[in-house]
Amino acid sequence: xxxxxxxxxxxxxxxxxxxxxxxxxxxxxxxxxxxxxxxxxxxxxxxxxxxxxxxxxxxxxxxxxxxxxxxxxxxxxxxxxxxxxxxxxxxxxxxxxxxxxxxxxxxxxxxxxxxxxxxxxxxxxxxxxxxxxxxxxxxxxxxxxxxxxxxxxxxxxxxxxxxxxxxxxxxxxxxxxxxxxxxxxxxxxxxxxxxxxxxxxxxxxxxxxxxxxxxxxxxxxxxxxxxxxxxxxxxxxxxxxxxxxxxxxxxxxxxxxxxxxxxxxxxxxxxxxxxxxxxxxxxxxxxxxxxxxxxxxxxxxxxxxxxxxxxxxxxxxxxxxxxxxxxxxxxxxxxxxxxxxxxxxxxxxxxxxxxxxxxxxxxxxxxxxxxxxxxxxxxxxxxxxxxxxxxxxxxxxxxxxxxxxxxxxxxxxxxxxxxxxxxxxxxxxxxxxxxxxxxxxxxxxxxxxxxxxxxxxxxxxxxxxxxxxxxxxxxxxxxxxxxxxxxxxxxxxxxxxxxxxxxxxxxxxxxxxxxxxxxxxxxxxxxxxxxxxxxxxxxxxxxxxxxxxxxxxxxxxxxxxxxxxxxxxxxxxxxxxxxxxxxxxxxxxxxxxxxxxxxxxxxxxxxxxxxxxxxxxxxxxxxxxxxxxxxxxxxxxxxxxxxxxxxxxxxxxxxxxxxxxxxxxxxxxxxxxxxxxxxxxxxxxxxxxxxxxxxxxxxxxxxxxxxxxxxxxxxxxxxxxxxxxxxxxxxxxxxxxxxxxxxxxxxxxxxxxxxxxxxxxxxxxxxxxxxxxxxxxxxxxxxxxxxxxxxxxxxxxxxxxxxxxxxxxxxxxx
DNA sequence: TCATTGTGGGTTTTT
DNA sequence: CCCACAATGA
Numbered sequence: 001x002x003x004x005x006x007x008x009x010x011x012x013x014x015x016x017x018x019x020x021x022x023x024x025x026x027x028x029x030x031x032x033x034x035x036x037x038x039x040x041x042x043x044x045x046x047x048x049x050x051x052x053x054x055x056x057x058x059x060x061x062x063x064x065x066x067x068x069x070x071x072x073x074x075x076x077x078x079x080x081x082x083x084x085x086x087x088x089x090x091x092x093x094x095x096x097x098x099x100x101x102x103x104x105x106x107x108x109x110x111x112x113x114x115x116x117x118x119x120x121x122x123x124x125x126x127x128x129x130x131x132x133x134x135x136x137x138x139x140x141x142x143x144x145x146x147x148x149x150x151x152x153x154x155x156x157x158x159x160x161x162x163x164x165x166x167x168x169x170x171x172x173x174x175x176x177x178x179x180x181x182x183x184x185x186x187x188x189x190x191x192x193x194x195x196x197x198x199x200x201x202x203x204x205x206x207x208x209x210x211x212x213x214x215x216x217x218x219x220x221x222x223x224x225x226x227x228x229x230x231x232x233x234x235x236x237x238x239x240x241x242x243x244x245x246x247x248x249x250x251x252x253x254x255x256x257x258x259x260x261x262x263x264x265x266x267x268x269x270x271x272x273x274x275x276x277x278x279x280x281x282x283x284x285x286x287x288x289x290x291x292x293x294x295x296x297x298x299x300x301x302x303x304x305x306x307x308x309x310x311x312x313x314x315x316x317x318x319x320x321x322x323x324x325x326x327x328x329x330x331x332x333x334x335x336x337x338x339x340x341x342x343x344x345x346x347x348x349x350x351x352x353x354x355x356x357x358x359x360x361x362x363x364x365x366x367x368x369x370x371x372x373x374x375x376x377x378x379x380x381x382x383x384x385x386x387x388x389x390x391x392x393x394x395x396x397x398x399x400x401x402x403x404x405x406x407x408x409x410x411x412x413x414x415x416x417x418x419x420x421x422x423x424x425x426x427x428x429x430x431x432x433x434x435x436x437x438x439x440x441x442x443x444x445x446x447x448x449x450x451x452x453x454x455x456x457x458x459x460x461x462x463x464x465x466x467x468x469x470x471x472x473x474x475x476x477x478x479x480x481x482x483x484x485x486x487x488x489x490x491x492x493x494x495x496x497x498x499x500x501x502x503x504x505x506x507x508x509x510x511x512x513x514x515x516x517x518x519x520x521x522x523x524x525x526x527x528x529x530x531x532x533x534x535x536x537x538x539x540x541x542x543x544x545x546x547x548x549x550x551x552x553x554x555x556x557x558x559x560x561x562x563x564x565x566x567x568x569x570x571x572x573x574x575x576x577x578x579x580x581x582x583x584x585x586x587x588x589x590x591x592x593x594x595x596x597x598x599x600x601x602x603x604x605x606x607x608x609x610x611x612x613x614x615x616x617x618x619x620x621x622x623x624x625x626x627x628x629x630x631x632x633x634x635x636x637x638x639x640x641x642x643x644x645x646x647x648x649x650x651x652x653x654x655x656x657x658x659x660x661x662x663x664x665x666x667x668x669x670x671x672x673x674x675x676x677x678x679x680x681x682x683x684x685x686x687x688x689x690x691x692x693x694x695x696x697x698x699x700x701x702x703x704x705x706x707x708x709x710x711x712x713x714x715x716x717x718x719x720x721x722x723x724x725x726x727x728x729x730x731x732x733x734x735x736x737x738x739x740x741x742x743x744x745x746x747x748x749x750x751x752x753x754x755x756x757x758x759x760x761x762x763x764x765x766x767x768x769x770x771x772x773x774x775x776x777x778x779x780x781x782x783x784x785x786x787x788x789x790x791x792x793x794x795x796x797x798x799x800x801x802x803x804x805x806x807x808x809x810x811x812x813x814x
Numbered sequence: 815t816c817a818t819t820g821t822g823g824g825t826t827t828t829t
Numbered sequence: 830c831c832c833a834c835a836a837t838g839a
Binding site: 127293397400459590592654 | 823
């Protein structure tokens with residue numbers, strides 16, 4: 001631990017040596033410290049009594065049940081500040097675990113603010129995984145790895161599993177690598193090593209070969225000196241179990257333990273925590289059982305439900321005072337979540353009286369298209385009243401729902417931002433580039449080698465690779481090693497041999513530059529000399545320029561690291577997405593990725609049976625699945641600070657087929673008093689209007705006279721036709737608001753907008769007047785080049801705004 | 815080695 | 830319906 005006197009954290013360190021004070025006058029000392037803290041601990045000010053209790057109850061197990069918006073992070077960070085200020089422990093004696101890097105970063109930052117200094121001295125604040133890596137690097141040999149082990153990403157895992165499945169001679173279609181990956185994941189989430197698998201489960205996969213495959217996979221990992229994400233926890237648990245001395249060491253070290261988002265822990269994480277807490281009961285878990293939405297990836301709500309049972313003498317503190325939302329929103333959310341049985345029970349409340357507060361709104365639309373249109377109108381109306389797009393979000397259940405909104409926003413010229421989705425480090429070109437770097441920095445990295453050996457094409461196809469593989473496996477040596485041996489022999493075709501030789505000597509040359517060149521520069525050299533950048537420059541496809549940009553960005557960010565190795569370590573654990581708030585834009589994301597965020601206005605579309613709650617959750621997990629879906633709804637509503645607006649459509653296209661839908665049961669579970677049923681301003685004619693305004697057993701029933709009795713495909717087609725006729729008809733009748741906004745922007749005259757929409761529907765395959773590559777101008781997005789054309793829909797790479805899909809009627813030649 | 819056709823699957827995602 | 834991926838043929 002650093003003891004630099006200039007280090008600002010220095011002044012918060014205790015006066016004692018390595019052991020924290022546990023005995024001898026502790027009571028007196030604690031009292032004195034507390035009194036001092038009460039007097040001059042600004043960080044305690046403004047905490048409500050429950051928060052304060054959560055901060056000050058330092059000894060023994062504590063469960064803080066922190067409802068949405070009740071100041072959970074504040075409690076966690078203040079608690080750490082409190083431990084430090086009261087001299088209960090060194091920074092290095094506090095273990096604080098989070099799930100995401102983002103959460104860890106935020107905590108570090110906020111602690112820094114609280115105690116006024118940096119928190120470099122908190123080495124054990126991080127994600128479960130990063131802390132495990134830290135531990136494993138020290139004791140790697142004890143779990144069959146070398147300290148330099150690499151961490152595989154999902155892509156590498158899949159390829160490895162595929163090899164294992166092939167090696168066992170199984171049918172790859174019947175037993176896919178993907179399925180195997182999720183099964184192994186499940187095993188690792190429950191901390192099951194191959195020998196611990198229950199017989200039934202072991203037989204369930206791969207014609208009864210499950211255990212064998214798992215063993216093989218683990219074996220391959222260890223030969224590669226690699227670990228997957230699950231291994232990081234699993235190996236640490238194994239380490240702790242097999243080496244009580246090492247465990248005792250960590251138990252002694254961690255005087256205080258804090259866990260964020262405890263409701264998201266899986267069994268392995270729970271066991272990991274329990275092992276550490278056995279030596280020292282000062283564990284504080286913070287979480288909200290009502291926000292447990294990750295059961296499908298191994299999270300055990302039971303962990304939080306059973307806390308008092310698992311940690312004897314636990315104190316449970318409930319944070320129910322909400323600082324985020326209006327009372328209407330809280331009432332709606334509370335009412336809904338009260339329908340869950342498996343919960344510890346909390347009721348959120350707020351003291352903030354807000355006479356202008358809007359009730360939660362529920363609106364019905366004919367189909368998803370009208371849903372998008374109507375939400376678009378609401379957004380524009382709010383915008384006109386001075387609300388910023390940054391303060392609004394659309395939260396969907398499934399990502400396919402996003403497309404309709406994107407299309408709509410593009411037509412409206414409304415700035416939007418999709419949160420989530422494929423991340424920077426998951427893009428193909430970035431993975432390829434990183435594979436090159438891995439080959440150079442880690443010569444034994446077979447997976448990286450395989451990935452790029454023939455990218456760009458250099459005549460090293462399957463045939464060559466097979467030979468290299470055979471030798472590598474026979475000799476148990478890395479592929480690069482096998483390749484270089486083969487270059488000495490006549491086994492390969494001359495062409496392949498020359499090419500392979502060239503690649504290997506490139507690797508050697510770059511390795512020689514590892515020490516001398518700055519990492520960013522070297523990365524660029526590697527990508528250039530390997531021909532990788534050239535490959536994309538030659539590529540005429542629309543994505544190529546973007547990929548080149550990404551590569552540039554990559555070598556730029558490598559420049560910020562000490563070494564390439566340091567960069568790789570960072571990336572394998574910190575798969576952060578880039579991009580901050582940026583311009584004013586509405587956020588579009590799934591309910592899952594909205595957890596932890598908040599917005600003034602939240603739009604919640606798609607509340608229909610089958611979609612939300614999702615049919616598959618019901619089918620696969622029954623009541624537990626339904627409850628998790630309900631928690632997801634709860635998360636969605638509680639994201640809203642001032643306005644929550646829920647939509648459900650009467651018809652939705654599912655797998656290409658139009659289906660009439662039933663309103664979500666969650667709508668019935670909202671409290672009548674806080675909810676307002678809205679007739680869409682966009683005019684909603686006769687459809688379903690009959691059921692509105694009057695509450696009853698099924699207040700959201702559309703009363704469509706046809707729905708219940710007709711469900712043949714032919715009838716559905718007829719309904720669809722009717723919907724389309726209806727929608728354009730409605731547009732002319734009541735779509736004036738939308739059109740006015742458009743023409744105010746000076747884009748098009750009103751009628752043309754409608755024409756545009758009609759055109760979009762009816763003659764979408766008419767040839768466009770534009771051609772690919774042409775430079776065009778768009779009112780909202782500026783200049784750009786046409787990437788692709790489908791009918792009258794253009795995909796354009798804008799200079800500033802990036803790639804967008806727009807209707808051709810909105811662009812013109814410059 | 816590449817382009818085309820066929821097939822299957824379609825919820826949520828972090829490390 | 831639409832996308833991604835795998836097998837197939839030139």
